[in-house]
Amino acid sequence: MFRRLLIANRGEIAIRVARTAREMGVHCIGVYSEADRGALHRAAMDETVAIGGPLPADSYLHIAHVLQAAHDSHADAIHPGYGFLSENPTFATRCAEEGLVFVGPPPDAMALSGDKIAARKSMARLGVPVTAGVDRSLESVEEARAVAAEIGYPVLFKATAGGGGIGMSRVDRPADLAAAFESARSVALANFGNADLFMEKYLRRARHVEVQVLLDSRDGVGFVERECSVQRRHQKLVEETPSPGVGRSLRSRLIDTAVRGLRGLGYRNAGTVEFLLHDGQYTFNEVNARLQVEHPITELVTGVDLVRQQIRIAAGDGLEISQSELTRHGHAMECRVNAEDPIRNFLPSPGRIVSYREPTGSGVRIDSGVTTGSVVPPYYDPLIAKLIVHTRNRGETIQRMRRSIEAYEIRGVQTNLPFHRELLRRREFVHGDLWTTMVADLRIAARLRSRGPWEERVAAIAAALVASGQVARGATFPIERPSVAKWALVGRRERLEGGGHAVSPRRRR
Amino acid sequence: MRFRLDVDGERREIEVEPIAGGFVIRIDGATYRARARPHADFVDVRIGAKQYRLRVQGNEAILGDEVHRLRIADVSEERGAGIEGRPTGKGAVVDVRSSMPGRVVRVAVAAGTHVRRGQTLVILEAMKMQNEIPAPGDGVVRQVAVAEGETITADRVVASIELGAPAAS
Numbered sequence: 001m002f003r004r005l006l007i008a009n010r011g012e013i014a015i016r017v018a019r020t021a022r023e024m025g026v027h028c029i030g031v032y033s034e035a036d037r038g039a040l041h042r043a044a045m046d047e048t049v050a051i052g053g054p055l056p057a058d059s060y061l062h063i064a065h066v067l068q069a070a071h072d073s074h075a076d077a078i079h080p081g082y083g084f085l086s087e088n089p090t091f092a093t094r095c096a097e098e099g100l101v102f103v104g105p106p107p108d109a110m111a112l113s114g115d116k117i118a119a120r121k122s123m124a125r126l127g128v129p130v131t132a133g134v135d136r137s138l139e140s141v142e143e144a145r146a147v148a149a150e151i152g153y154p155v156l157f158k159a160t161a162g163g164g165g166i167g168m169s170r171v172d173r174p175a176d177l178a179a180a181f182e183s184a185r186s187v188a189l190a191n192f193g194n195a196d197l198f199m200e201k202y203l204r205r206a207r208h209v210e211v212q213v214l215l216d217s218r219d220g221v222g223f224v225e226r227e228c229s230v231q232r233r234h235q236k237l238v239e240e241t242p243s244p245g246v247g248r249s250l251r252s253r254l255i256d257t258a259v260r261g262l263r264g265l266g267y268r269n270a271g272t273v274e275f276l277l278h279d280g281q282y283t284f285n286e287v288n289a290r291l292q293v294e295h296p297i298t299e300l301v302t303g304v305d306l307v308r309q310q311i312r313i314a315a316g317d318g319l320e321i322s323q324s325e326l327t328r329h330g331h332a333m334e335c336r337v338n339a340e341d342p343i344r345n346f347l348p349s350p351g352r353i354v355s356y357r358e359p360t361g362s363g364v365r366i367d368s369g370v371t372t373g374s375v376v377p378p379y380y381d382p383l384i385a386k387l388i389v390h391t392r393n394r395g396e397t398i399q400r401m402r403r404s405i406e407a408y409e410i411r412g413v414q415t416n417l418p419f420h421r422e423l424l425r426r427r428e429f430v431h432g433d434l435w436t437t438m439v440a441d442l443r444i445a446a447r448l449r450s451r452g453p454w455e456e457r458v459a460a461i462a463a464a465l466v467a468s469g470q471v472a473r474g475a476t477f478p479i480e481r482p483s484v485a486k487w488a489l490v491g492r493r494e495r496l497e498g499g500g501h502a503v504s505p506r507r508r509r
Numbered sequence: 510m511r512f513r514l515d516v517d518g519e520r521r522e523i524e525v526e527p528i529a530g531g532f533v534i535r536i537d538g539a540t541y542r543a544r545a546r547p548h549a550d551f552v553d554v555r556i557g558a559k560q561y562r563l564r565v566q567g568n569e570a571i572l573g574d575e576v577h578r579l580r581i582a583d584v585s586e587e588r589g590a591g592i593e594g595r596p597t598g599k600g601a602v603v604d605v606r607s608s609m610p611g612r613v614v615r616v617a618v619a620a621g622t623h624v625r626r627g628q629t630l631v632i633l634e635a636m637k638m639q640n641e642i643p644a645p646g647d648g649v650v651r652q653v654a655v656a657e658g659e660t661i662t663a664d665r666v667v668a669s670i671e672l673g674a675p676a677a678s
């Protein structure tokens with residue numbers, strides 16, 4: 001086992017990885033950009049190192065800076081978390097060259113799974129069903145048109161080097177094909193430095209399910225599927241396990257396929273195989289060569305700490321569990337809490353969190369990167385926390401999630417919690433009738449009118465100020481008729497103003 | 510009536526429209542219908558099924574067992590004339606502001622550019638999402654106040670536009 005682990009990430013995932021690593025007696029080294037000088041993840045580490053400017057390219061994505069930090073802090077291993085450098089084969093290779101253990105798959109397996117066409121071909125060779133499409137990059141609009149005519153509209157352009165849903169473009173009609181081809185190429189080039197596209201048949205009303213796999217040099221374990229169909233613009237918003245759309249026999253086929261497929265790629269450590277479910281059939285979608293955002297739901301239903309297994313596999317200590325020992329209890333669900341305003345078309349809402357209070361109780365887990373006083377910078381992903389609940393069955397899980405959303409107070413930035421509240425009320429969701437475009441098809445965000453209990457209180461304050469003529473009188477109010485005891489007011493005011501950012505404005509008497 | 514309301518350091522753009530028996534309150538796109546009854550020491554406000562009794566003293570509002578620090582600014586009587594409001598009148602110069610903090614990834618116009626309503630002036634990136642800031646009406650760009658690569662705060666003036674018919678293009 002290594003002694004010093006550098007966690008090359010920020011926010012909730014850096015904190016989550018540090019939690020397990022420290023329990024394993026590993027010394028944790030964090031990194032931070034200039035924008036994250038005051039970030040919460042720094043406090044979760046044994047020590048932290050500055051790695052550059054606020055832009056990701058100058059810090060969390062800067063390979064030389066991250067490696068320098070690892071050397072300066074005498075790290076012997078690096079955990080990349082998700083995003084940033086986690087699926088960058090160059091980074092994994094550089095780590096190996098510098099004598100650092102990379103907590104993730106071997107670089108060649110990562111490169112293979114990151115190249116979408118290569119991954120499709122490998123899976124097809126192993127007998128895994130793949131979505132109808134082409135296994136080469138499309139050189140011209142004419143070639144794309146010919147392929148689309150053959151497999152039938154609607155079709156989906158995908159970036160060969162893509163990931164995270166970026167660079168995908170759906171085409172419904174031949175007339176739209178040329179424009180979509182050009183725009184998807186430019187998006188792919190801008191995001192991945194590679195304009196290559198391929199094409200798949202677009203499946204309407206498909207479910208997105210995925211299987212978490214752990215592989216060490218001897219053994220492999222596949223976990224019960226996660227259902228990730230609730231998405232907006234190909235970004236997952238809610239995940240749950242098990243899927244309400246997968247029965248026992250399909251489940252065992254999915255798990256078997258995922259383990260076999262990843263092993264066929266020469267894969268080791270934690271990885272996920274994504275599938276689309278359509279008309280009772282499943283097809284391979286892609287491989288995620290990293291720990292995933294939604295990994296906690298798998299942890300809750302199985303009791304397995306996936307980060308612990310990742311670290312053990314990387315250190316050569318191997319898996320602690322086998323497929324036959326794996327058990328599963330109940331139903332878990334995760335809502336991603338993003339600093340985005342669902343009422344204003346999910347407009348990013350960076351800023352300072354003036355008040356923060358988490359729901360509590362059994363079966364409620366929060367993986368958060370923020371607290372009262374935290375600044376949510378505009379430079380990074382909008383995910384600030386994950387609300388994860390676990391109960392005996394799906395119905396109770398939905399109830400507990402609803403209650404937890406109501407109890408979750410985040411003020412100072414807008415979040416998508418009102419979206420989750422609305423989603424969990426929808427009949428389709430409650431019935432487990434889920435598909436990848438349901439958020440758009442059901443116009444779930446369009447029906448939102450209010451943001452929740454706190455914003456309603458702001459509205460009440462505004463109404464009171466207008467009704468009593470305070471607004472018309474101007475910007476400041478005269479102090480009049482203190483009907484609350486003066487001492488109480490003085491006390492409150494001191495507590496409100498005295499403690500700087502660390503003091504919650506909410507006060508209980 | 511429009512104003513800016515700061516509650517515990519959190520700022521909101523508020524628009525209040527009187528209707529029969531109460532108000533419609535709009536906060537950044539959310540809408541609430543409220544009834545308000547002022548008394549000598551407090552105001553009773555009803556929104557939906559919820560009842561709020563508020564005491565406003567000095568710069569504090571006391572609501573139940575909580576105290577909130579308030580600040581009001583930029584009170585205006587006009588409706589829809591504020592920051593994101595629809596501009597009126599030919600020749601009027603309007604400031605176009607950013608609705609979120611972020612990094613300017615592209616400035617698509619320069620002083621003197623003729624623009625049409627909805628045309629992209631500036632592309633702002635925050636949290637890996639790009640947002641286009643559009644022209645609020647047809648006109649001519651008088652000034653561009655931001656540069657590519659610059660990181661700006663919410664509500665910052667990015668450009669000003671003199672309204673009028675754009676040149677035929």
